[in-house]
Amino acid sequence: MTTVAFIGLGIMGGPMAANLVTAGFDVIGHNRSPEPVQRLVERGGRGAGSLAEAVRDADVVVTMVPDSPDVEAVTIGEDGFYGLVKPGTLHIDTSSIRPDVAKRVAEAGRERGVRVLDAPVSGGEQGAIDATLSIMVGGSPEDFADSRPVLEAVGRTIVHVGPAGSGQTVKAANQLIVAGTIELVAEAIVFLEAHGVDTDAAVRVLAGGLAGNAILDRKAAAMLRRDFTPGFRVELHHKDLGIVTSAAREAGVVIPLGAVVAQLVASLKAQGDGALDHSALLKLVEQLSGRS
Known part of the structure; x- marks a missing residue:
């Protein structure tokens, strides 16, 4: 064994x-x-x-x-x-x-x-x-x-x-995509709620089309309930986005959307929400929209 x-x-x-x-x-x-x-x-x-x-x-x-x-x-x-x-x-x-x-x-x-x-x-x-x-x-x-x-x-x-280090480079790219997708899902949810749409129904149909993604499948239901029990903490994603932005700068690669999301995650952590699930970006979107 x-x-x-x-x-x-x-x-x-x-x-x-x-x-x-x-x-x-x-x-x-x-x-x-x-x-x-x-x-x-x-x-x-x-x-x-x-x-x-x-x-x-x-x-x-x-x-x-x-x-x-x-x-x-x-x-x-x-x-x-x-x-x-x-x-x-x-x-x-x-x-x-x-x-x-x-x-x-x-x-x-x-x-x-x-x-x-x-x-x-x-x-x-x-x-x-x-x-x-x-x-x-x-x-x-x-x-x-x-x-x-x-x-x-x-x-x-x-x-x-x-070779060595490649796994971490790919993981950095993964975290860039995940953070950006969570932010867009959060924005979509706040947008839909502001217009009084049935959000459960909206999420179902969005998940079945070109907008479908793993965040909608795995996170949206909890986001709609404002349940931010950590599966992956904001503070850890903040750390990972620091890795992404640093590695991108070293390679001379521009990540404008990634840089914005990194700042949003940093803001969420600075406000004391670092122990929440990273889907708590929804809280920040609500705050910025004057709906918190």
């Missing part, structure tokens, strides 16, 4: 680790707070009280942590696991971080005999629960081939997109 250490058992990591248990892997979970570890144990996994304990016997280490500094800390930091795992261990980082950091971590892994893939995911909390995530993978083709049994236990669309 392949032993998988799973580091980071939050909104996304918890259900992903549970799905690995369901698929028959020996999963050892570690998290900064103990409650998610206990939930994994209740699902049939094992818990570890420290990073070193989690990775000691692992064949594969999966990380799902919030940001670039967190990935660096758990991998190449003073107490990072790259100095603790056995040679040939496969590290699959499913976090969303800066592409340049993913490249730096991969190079450090190679120097220490660790095989590294950047494999950020898309699909939100429900995708993690249902094991239907879209996974964009950067790294060597050989390591990608070895990772497939693990990734197939948590995702449905799994694509190798290029």
Whole structure:
């Protein structure tokens, strides 16, 4: 049985680790707070009280942590696991971080005999629960081939997109599209409500035409109820849009609409709504329209 250490058992990591248990892997979970570890144990996994304990016997280490500094800390930091795992261990980082950091971590892994893939995911909390995530993978083709049994236990669309850092670049593009689409759906909802239209009916017909998209399918019903229970927090999307705008500037690419949406998300976070779901952009549209 392949032993998988799973580091980071939050909104996304918890259900992903549970799905690995369901698929028959020996999963050892570690998290900064103990409650998610206990939930994994209740699902049939094992818990570890420290990073070193989690990775000691692992064949594969999966990380799902919030940001670039967190990935660096758990991998190449003073107490990072790259100095603790056995040679040939496969590290699959499913976090969303800066592409340049993913490249730096991969190079450090190679120097220490660790095989590294950047494999950020898309699909939100429900995708993690249902094991239907879209996974964009950067790294060597050989390591990608070895990772497939693990990734197939948590995702449905799994694509190798290029060398180290490529997965994070594609994820940045994903977050650009998602944020822009949420903003447009939010604007459409406020527009429809202002005209007294049956919004449930409107969403159904819009979803069936050229305007159809995953945000209408998965988020619109909750947006209509003003239910912004987090599946993906505003503060995390704010971080991701910072990655997009920085990477675009470095490449000399202009993203005018993306830059506007990044500022809207930043405003929402600054007003204290960073812990809400990113569909809470609807609140900001209402506010700007004088309808809040």
